[in-house]
Amino acid sequence: MGNSFKMVAKTLYGFEEVLANELRKIGAQKVEIGNRMVSFYGDTGFMYKANLCLRTAVKILKPITSKKVRNEKDIYNFIQSIRWQEYLSLEDTFAISATVNSTIFSHSKFIALKTKDAIVDQFRKETGERPNVDTEYPDLSIDIHIQRDLCTVSLDSSGGSLHHRGYRTATNIAPINEVLAAGLLLLSGWDGQSNFLDPMCGSGTMAIEAAMIACNIPANINRKEFAFEKWLDWDLDLFEKIEEACLNKTRDFHHSIIGIDKEYSAVRKANVNVENANLTDFIKIKEGDFFESAKEVEGPLHIVFNPPYDERLEVNIEEFYSQIGDTLKQNYPGTNAWFITANLEALKHVGLRPSRKIKVFNGKLEARLVKYEMYAGSKKAKYKN
Structure with missing residues (x-):
């Protein structure tokens, strides 16, 4: 080698x-x-x-x-x-x-x-x-x-940025960069050991990256090409051996990964991307409104999402973020909920105290990845156990 x-x-x-x-x-x-x-x-x-x-x-x-x-x-x-x-x-x-x-x-x-x-x-x-x-x-x-x-x-050796994974052909307004999505998931501690939900899934990037982490599928297995394939010392046999060895390390996943979006067009696009990534066995995309939803699965649930927070997506920020807090508090017990926002004012309206805040950037926008822990039963009960 x-x-x-x-x-x-x-x-x-x-x-x-x-x-x-x-x-x-x-x-x-x-x-x-x-x-x-x-x-x-x-x-x-x-x-x-x-x-x-x-x-x-x-x-x-x-x-x-x-x-x-x-x-x-x-x-x-x-x-x-x-x-x-x-x-x-x-x-x-x-x-x-x-x-x-x-x-x-x-x-x-x-x-x-x-x-x-x-x-x-x-x-x-x-x-x-x-x-x-x-x-x-x-x-x-x-x-x-x-x-x-x-x-x-x-x-x-890469050529185009490695966030171009190769599976995303259909996108909505303000889709999240695939490297950013994977990084947020890894920062949140997502390891595929529980059920997963993205309640505002857009074109499905977060759910797809979550499935790839859970199953240990190489991030760029669907990519069309890398720059090193045109180098004078390109070794196809070696590459194919490496690719095969990486694919042999994939693992089974025994939980659910669900993406919800209230826009039918987003659901349609997300399903196309899930299919492109060969992950239809692991991910279910549904049409629905997070604010009218409730936890559907038994046991721990890991939520990571990218709610709207800028001028491209028109929402009443105060009301919207207040609804995020209310929905999590009332309908999602036993959940670790993480989301990213570049609207730092908006966090004041969630009405819950984050247990973690991590500084990240979404493009040029300074943002925070925040964690809210929703306990099943009261917080005091958790500490007594």
Whole structure:
């Protein structure tokens, strides 16, 4: 399988610990947490596995080299010093993304342009021809990251963001990002050991991610492709072995996963996505109004949902969040209920005290993941037992 090398898994704010735990569980070495990223070591097979299995990673980068740079000429010379024909042939296309966090350099687009010039010039000098840029479907995605004066060049092994799982073809207004949904579920402690409900399920993302966690199904098993499949060292046999080994680790699930939405159009879309994910045996999507519902199952129930909280979904926030609190309190005993909201004012109207509040982001919106514990019987009775 070759030697181990360093990789970087990018993630969303607040999920660094969750991602580090995921990496350790699947066998990563030297796991180190950073800001919105976790670095680790593994071999080529592990890189394939990380892309397939990680639920809270957005991208897996393979750094190839780094160097201190002081100006644009340094960057050009540094990029030219890399033997690009080891990664790219003349017939291949490439794309560059750059991130800059530095006082010396300010424009990431300019850095990307300089990188492109250096690569093209190297090919022209050596072959008289040049590979083309394709920002949509490149054969090689190159990632440039400048932190102060340190420039790191990486190959992007994922391609499009790993939240594009491949199962979601139908969406509603404001669908939740799949990586965000998986991260919220893992932060909530969801492990598939009880019944699950998403009472405002929209296009079904939360229920699907919950089922995949419960059954230990690789997060990106339905994805059409990864960037590493176009690399010069792509090993199909190795990938298929890794994929088979991951699928052999799926487990049975003996509880129910239910999604409810009051919009028929949402229910229809959610059912399409559940079918795309091959999870119809595990998930039931129903039309219904959460505020008129009650707990239907015996024993513990785990609720995670994403209620409306912004201008795209018109609701009377005060009344709506008050109804969430009332419904949970009156109709859902023996339940751990979690939801995310970016409307921090709205939480005041729930009328219940959260037992946990975790800061996360939904896109650029600062949000909170909150937990409400609904006891069966009185709280005092619980502590006496």
